[in-house]
Amino acid sequence: MTLLHITSAFDGGNIIVHDAKDPSNIRLAIRPDNNSDFFQWFYYRVTGAKGQPLKMVLENAKDAAFTGGWENYRACASYDRETWFRVETTSYVNGQLIIEHTPEIDSVYYAYFAPYPMDRHADVVAEAALQEGVSLRVLGQTVQGQDLDCLSVGTGEKTIWIIARQHPGETMAEWWMEGFLSRILDTEDDVAMALREKATFHIVPNMCPDGGRNGNLRTNETGANLNREWGVATIQSAPEVYHTIKAMDEAKPDLCLDVHGDESLPYNFIAGAEGIPGYTQKQADNLAAFLSAYETGSPEFQTKHGYPVTAPGKANLTMCTNYTAHAYDCLAMTLEMPFKDNANSPNAEFGWSPDRSADLGAAVLDAMMAVVEEL
Numbered sequence: 001m002t003l004l005h006i007t008s009a010f011d012g013g014n015i016i017v018h019d020a021k022d023p024s025n026i027r028l029a030i031r032p033d034n035n036s037d038f039f040q041w042f043y044y045r046v047t048g049a050k051g052q053p054l055k056m057v058l059e060n061a062k063d064a065a066f067t068g069g070w071e072n073y074r075a076c077a078s079y080d081r082e083t084w085f086r087v088e089t090t091s092y093v094n095g096q097l098i099i100e101h102t103p104e105i106d107s108v109y110y111a112y113f114a115p116y117p118m119d120r121h122a123d124v125v126a127e128a129a130l131q132e133g134v135s136l137r138v139l140g141q142t143v144q145g146q147d148l149d150c151l152s153v154g155t156g157e158k159t160i161w162i163i164a165r166q167h168p169g170e171t172m173a174e175w176w177m178e179g180f181l182s183r184i185l186d187t188e189d190d191v192a193m194a195l196r197e198k199a200t201f202h203i204v205p206n207m208c209p210d211g212g213r214n215g216n217l218r219t220n221e222t223g224a225n226l227n228r229e230w231g232v233a234t235i236q237s238a239p240e241v242y243h244t245i246k247a248m249d250e251a252k253p254d255l256c257l258d259v260h261g262d263e264s265l266p267y268n269f270i271a272g273a274e275g276i277p278g279y280t281q282k283q284a285d286n287l288a289a290f291l292s293a294y295e296t297g298s299p300e301f302q303t304k305h306g307y308p309v310t311a312p313g314k315a316n317l318t319m320c321t322n323y324t325a326h327a328y329d330c331l332a333m334t335l336e337m338p339f340k341d342n343a344n345s346p347n348a349e350f351g352w353s354p355d356r357s358a359d360l361g362a363a364v365l366d367a368m369m370a371v372v373e374e375l
């Protein structure tokens, strides 16, 4: 008889096993991010449970970073780590998250969202760097010594920066990047070719590779939340942001898009920089035009649901969007995608997914095209 076994000792893994003797009452906990109290990301493998109904209790779910993230949430599962489907998840009973599933084969993975492995990042970056007109440079090294990859493409006057995964557990952001990259590098796409003539793109597909590899939700190796480090990062605490700002100072953004996932809201939406001191009419007009064009270009994007708009002058300038809008007087935005699903067009089998994230990433070109001349 094969013994049931659970591990997270791999790239992006995160789980603490308290007791896995009884398949109908497996006791687990999510490990906090490095040097941090944040946690929510989980990713683990179960072996030796083929045909057995599993009841997996994540005991510390009530203390997770965003407990609203568990409401109407269903965990992701995969046999082949390519197709991630949703499984029955009882949210927040007595502060616990309970995942119930009967694996059909001997090896099954469970995760908060479809993971985005470092190997895949390396493959995508290498493939992009092979394309004509694309250059790759390393902005610097992370605390663990990983390279911070930046791809550049285009020859135009306008400068567009796109960064993703400042919060490493928001893997949909790098799935989005794959869709964006495949379209901007498509030499048969008229919009892509026009944009490459009008703008120069600088693309950082993964801002926090250490956190991604560690299985963190929100922080880098030192425990820094990168999206609270803009303008204050040191090379020791948050080299990822420190090096990116240095590169931006040399190629100042006319547009900066920072791609994220939101634990709670079941929608795709954008937050702007309305709260910065000196927010201009031009910034407001460009934001409105961008939002309207994104909504037209993708049925998955909407503008009705999102974060409340920050009052004038009250913006937190340590966040990428506010910092870049303020420092470079540009159109800066934060894109948020759901961990759960898009409530406007729910998909019972997959929820919000890598494929849907990639489609949304491809569609952003139409929104950029609508504003590029005005930046």
Ligand SMILES: [Zn+2]
Binding pocket: 167, 170, 260, 261
């Ligand atoms: Zn985020």
